[in-house]
Amino acid sequence: MSERGGGRSTDRFERKREAILDAATLILNREGVKGLTLGVAAAGVGLSTTSVTYYFKRKDDLAAACLMRGIAWLNAAADEALKAPTPPDRLHLLLSLHLERLSKAATGEGPAMPSLADIRALNNPWRGEVTEAFMKLFRKVRSLFDAPDMAWLGRGRRTARTHMLLEQLFWAGAWLPKYDPEDYPRIRDRMFDILVGGFATEGAEWAPAPAPLAELAAHDGTESGRETFLLAATRLINARGYKGASVDKISAALNVTKGSFYHHHDAKDDLVVACFDRTFEVMRRVQRLAMAQAGDQWTKLSSAAAALCEYQLSEFGPLLRTSALSALPEAMRDEQVAHSNRVSDRFASMISDGIAEGSIRPIDPAIAAQMLNATLNACAELGFWVPGVTQKAAPSVFARPLLMGVFTR
Known part of the structure; x- marks a missing residue:
């Protein structure tokens, strides 16, 4: 699932643009939209700020491009996962693809996955465009639950579970670095086991005490x-x-x-x-x-x-x-x-x-x-x-x- 596939990856303009996005994504993840500037991104790839403006006119152009690239990758992963026959199979494949992606980033075999937490920090119209793209991704991941034997799950609860699942993907980027990338497949299996089997033993009831x-x-x-x-x-x-x-x-x-x-x-x-x-x-x-x-x-x-x-x-x-x-x-x-x-x-x-x-x-x-x-x-x-x-x-x-x-x- 390459982000640089096809003949365009051989084009000099596209290669340089991708290199800028790679550097900018690292800055975005570390310092947020607030800390991402054209000058800092330019320094990351050995260019002048003026050179970077040839590819991205404004700071928000660059930040939005980083976020859109990440959303595009997740869209492709969701498309692949939805080819699996059942909701659990789809979830397992989505987790596999995402952790494989994070593993490649951790070992330097691929670019970092951008954190999508800072979309609100963009100015309009960029914020609106990125938000719209994210909403399309959200609806696609929600269709993971589409199956005859899941018809009992109403739209609101399906939406809530999709929000929870996506949060697991996003937050994993914060705690996975404590593990070696070679352990990510094992972690994937444990995450999947928790998501499907829950915490409760067989026969346990959901009866939490009233909240004070x-x-x-x-x-x-x-x-x-x-x-x-x-x-x-x-x-x-x-x-x-x-x-x-x-x-x-x-x-x-x-x-x-x-x-x-x-x-x-x-x-x-x-x-x-x-x-x-x-x-x-x-x-x-x-x-x-x-x-x-x-x-x-x-x-x-x-x-x-x-x-x-x-x-x-x-x-x-x-x-x-x-x-x-x-x-x-x-x-x-x-x-x-x-x-x-x-x-x-x-x-x-x-x-x-x-x-x-x-x-x-x-x-x-x-x-x-x-x-x-x-x-x-x-x-x-x-x-x-x-x-x-x-x-x-x-x-x-x-x-x-x-x-x-x-x-x-």
Whole structure:
């Protein structure tokens, strides 16, 4: 599945254009749209900025071309996967193609896969064009579920499961580098096993404990104003991206002055970090409450997942999407990824304990925890993908398919 197939790959113009895109994709993945400039991309291939403008007139031309190339590859992978006869076969082939692609990038045999998390940071008309291309990809992946024996799965739930599946592909790029590329086929098999078989043992029921949302969001006195500020900022960043969530817009949403913003935070990067800190603290609070309740580890884990899904759609939510990571300077980003990994590690411990006691089936705890983390984070956008979904329905619509199997009723 070459991105440089046919006679065009021998053309000098196309070869140079592809080299620029290769270099720019690495910058885009590392620093986001905000950090991608024509000058930096030019330096990556030994050209002057003026030379790069021969291929891409503006920065957004270059960023959009990187993203569109990635979407085109995923479209081709989805086309190939849809040739398989059954939904599980299609999922297995899509995972195989994607991890093979990431493996080639990791070993230098192919260009990096662009992160699609920063589409919102593009200006129009580029943002609209890339978003439209992504929506076409989304609909194609959703057709993975098309089969007579899947007719029971309604459109809304099918859409939710597609959102969850794509999030697994995108987030895998963040945690796969801890493994050797030669292990990717084994990881593919474990991801597939988790997606199809879920976490639950045979006969287990989906009966999470009620979520104490007010307790999860509780803040006293002096912290309530800061919480309100961070929640407004989180909502804007999730909706419009780092670039679109300006200090003016955050202040206007709260009807406060810009001075109030700088009273809380020295710079916008500090605000993003504070929003991530809030996110991880809520997740840790949920984990602590779940671990303290009665019952086996399956009950505790499913209750934690359900609580976080409800929280995302509640008046207290959402939590900050991991897509905001690309906007942070590298040192800050690494620190927040470390926080995320600690949350995943605690989920992994709960899964390991469940496997030991027999309430969770034997799965890879580390991989399962990353996949759970990705699902819970992606739930922040469930209302966009499934308009009208209620807070109470969110756990069964979005968390249950991962925990009990994506093809399970």
